[in-house]
Amino acid sequence: MALPGFLDRYLAHRAVRGQQTSEPVEPNRPDNLERPVTALHRTRGSFSAEAKSRVHLFPGEVARVGALVAGALLVFGLGIGLGWWRRAR
Numbered sequence: 001m002a003l004p005g006f007l008d009r010y011l012a013h014r015a016v017r018g019q020q021t022s023e024p025v026e027p028n029r030p031d032n033l034e035r036p037v038t039a040l041h042r043t044r045g046s047f048s049a050e051a052k053s054r055v056h057l058f059p060g061e062v063a064r065v066g067a068l069v070a071g072a073l074l075v076f077g078l079g080i081g082l083g084w085w086r087r088a089r
Helices: 004-019 060-088
Strands: none
Touching: none
């Protein structure tokens, strides 16, 4: 993977920011600090309106080969562009 440390920090930053809202928490809301809160287990929450009902999934092999092909095409295109630029000078 390219730049794993950068990607980890970027995704962690985006995930924290994406889960925060400006809406204050109720002061008497139960939490799981001292004992479990079983009443809060649900599949819908404050971000349900933003949730997607469909997602495009690709098998791992297809994703890896697709990334490899995209990278190869990018390098090939840059090589052609650099060759054209040198001839134009």
